[in-house]
Amino acid sequence: xxxxxxxGKPQALENPTTxxxxxxxxxxxxxxxxxxxxxxxxxxxxxxxxxxxxxxxEVDFLYFMxxxxx
Amino acid sequence: MMDFTxxxxxxxxxxxxxxxxxxxxxxxxxxxxxxxxxAGGLGAPVAFYLAAxxxxxxxxxxxxxxxxxxxxxxxxxxxxxxxxPKVASAKEKISRLNPDVQVTTYQxxxxxxxxxxxxxxxxxxxxxxxNFPVKFLIxxxxxxxxxxxxxxxxxxxxxxxxxxxxxxxxxxxxxxAPPPPNAVPTCSQAGVLGAIAGMLGTIQAAEALxxxxxxxxxxxxxxxxxxxxxxxxxxIKTKRSDKxxxxxxxxxxxxxxxxxxxxxxxxxxKKH
Ligand SMILES: [Zn+2]
Numbered sequence: 642x643x644x645x646x647x648x649g650k651p652q653a654l655e656n657p658t659t660x661x662x663x664x665x666x667x668x669x670x671x672x673x674x675x676x677x678x679x680x681x682x683x684x685x686x687x688x689x690x691x692x693x694x695x696x697x698x699e700v701d702f703l704y705f706m707x708x709x710x711x
Numbered sequence: 712m713m714d715f716t717x718x719x720x721x722x723x724x725x726x727x728x729x730x731x732x733x734x735x736x737x738x739x740x741x742x743x744x745x746x747x748x749x750a751g752g753l754g755a756p757v758a759f760y761l762a763a764x765x766x767x768x769x770x771x772x773x774x775x776x777x778x779x780x781x782x783x784x785x786x787x788x789x790x791x792x793x794x795x796p797k798v799a800s801a802k803e804k805i806s807r808l809n810p811d812v813q814v815t816t817y818q819x820x821x822x823x824x825x826x827x828x829x830x831x832x833x834x835x836x837x838x839x840x841x842n843f844p845v846k847f848l849i850x851x852x853x854x855x856x857x858x859x860x861x862x863x864x865x866x867x868x869x870x871x872x873x874x875x876x877x878x879x880x881x882x883x884x885x886x887x888a889p890p891p892p893n894a895v896p897t898c899s900q901a902g903v904l905g906a907i908a909g910m911l912g913t914i915q916a917a918e919a920l921x922x923x924x925x926x927x928x929x930x931x932x933x934x935x936x937x938x939x940x941x942x943x944x945x946x947i948k949t950k951r952s953d954k955x956x957x958x959x960x961x962x963x964x965x966x967x968x969x970x971x972x973x974x975x976x977x978x979x980x981k982k983h
Contacts, residue, residue: 649945673894676886683884683952701947703934705890706864706871707843 643696654694661689669702676703713738719811723765736924737765741811743923744768746833748821748849750797751775752908753863753915754839755787760916762805762812766923769805770833772817773797784905821845823967826852835919836860839912843889844970850875850882851967854958859922861915861930865903866896870911871936873949874918879931884952884959889970907939 643654647667654663660679664672677684678701684692694700715723715734719741726732726740743766747754750773761769775797777788785797792800798816805814817829821840830836830852838849838860846862853860857877864871875881914935921927932951937944957964 649947671894673890674896678885678947678949681948681950683887683954685887685954703885703947704866704869704871704936705843705886705895706866706869707841707846707895 643694643698645694645696645698645700647700648702658694659690660684660692660694660700663694663700664689664702667702674705676705677701678703713741715741719765722809722811726764731926732924736926739923739925740920741765741767743835743919744770744833745919745923746770746772746830746836747839748772748836748845749839749841750785750787750801751781751839751841752784752865752903752905753912754837755785755801756909756912757837757839757916757919758787758801758805759808760913761919762809764916764920765809765811766919767811768813768815768833770815770817770829771798771801772819772821772829773801774818774820784903784908786909821848823848823969826967827856830856830858833858835922837915837919838862839915843895846882847889847970848967851957851964854881854883855967861918863911863915865907865911866901868904868907868939869936870907870939871934872911872914872918872930873934874922874930876922876929876931878951880949880951881955881958883957883964884955885934885949887956892971904939910937910939 645652645654660677669675680699723737726737727734745761745766747758750771777792777795777797777800779793781788787804788800796818798818802814802816805812826848836853836858838846840846849860853875859876862873862882918929921929932949934947934949953960956962
């Protein structure tokens with residue numbers, strides 16, 4: 642079982658998990674409005690599905706903030 | 712060496728008393744030139760605190776006029792300013808607060824065409840805009856000009872900010888490209904607690920003053936985020952991305968881009 646940190650809080654992964662699966666598990670409703678950083682490195686959207694999480698990983702969901710669309 | 716008048720020594724005494732600032736630091740502030748992009752929720756507190764601090768030259772760019780719905784958070788505009796250009800309203804308040812400050816106004820939108828020209832003249836830029844196209848434009852222009860800036864974003868009960876100086880992580884290092892326009896919440900869905908603008912704007916103003924005086928550590932290679940419901944503040948470490956499209960090893964963005972996306976104020980204006 643891998644122990645990772647998501648937005649500064651510990652999270653345990655029961656099964657092998659990709660970044661794409663983690664996004665789903667964390668109920669990120671609008672993945673388009675989130676940028677993902679893994680161990681301080683920016684991860685390209687197209688690599689979410691192939692990025693496997695391992696013990697000790699630090700994941701940060703960075704939210705786009707900048708006002709709204711009309 | 713600047714010669715402060717007795718009145719100025721008195722006006723800035725609480726800065727001068729600060730060991731880290733002193734007369735020397737106040738001189739740097741008084742010689743500083745800061746551009747505030749947007750005279751709205753963030754720009755209002757930023758402009759007020761920079762003016763109070765005696766920043767020598769403040770530029771304000773905004774193409775909008777004051778709307779009644781702005782007054783919930785854009786504290787530099789008063790009820791009688793409704794209908795007035797935001798830059799004119801802001802300039803008047805700044806001058807009344809501190810006549811030492813030279814104010815330059817640009818009653819227009821920042822665009823790919825005018826950004827480099829306008830930003831070039833300033834020491835530091837504050838992003839106080841409400842839309843992604845201009846946020847990315849400010850970032851790219853500042854990276855190209857090697858100009859430090861403070862990014863700020865607010866939404867509902869949340870705020871985020873980072874400071875860029877040449878060689879540190881830029882906004883695009885963290886957010887490679889604007890989100891698809893259809894994913895961005897509409898203005899009516901979004902909303903914002905007015906005081907959040909003050910919380911974030913004053914952080915941005917502090918960053919500008921820290922940059923001018925050289926005091927302390929800037930929010931570089933960090934993203935500060937907070938949520939006002941829980942009052943949780945978090946500083947996320949970041950770093951410059953090799954693959955960043957504008958500051959990375961092989962930049963694909965070599966000229967400025969005007970992304971399409973309506974800002975709240977623009978669509979509000981169309982409705983009226
Ligand atoms: Zn970058």
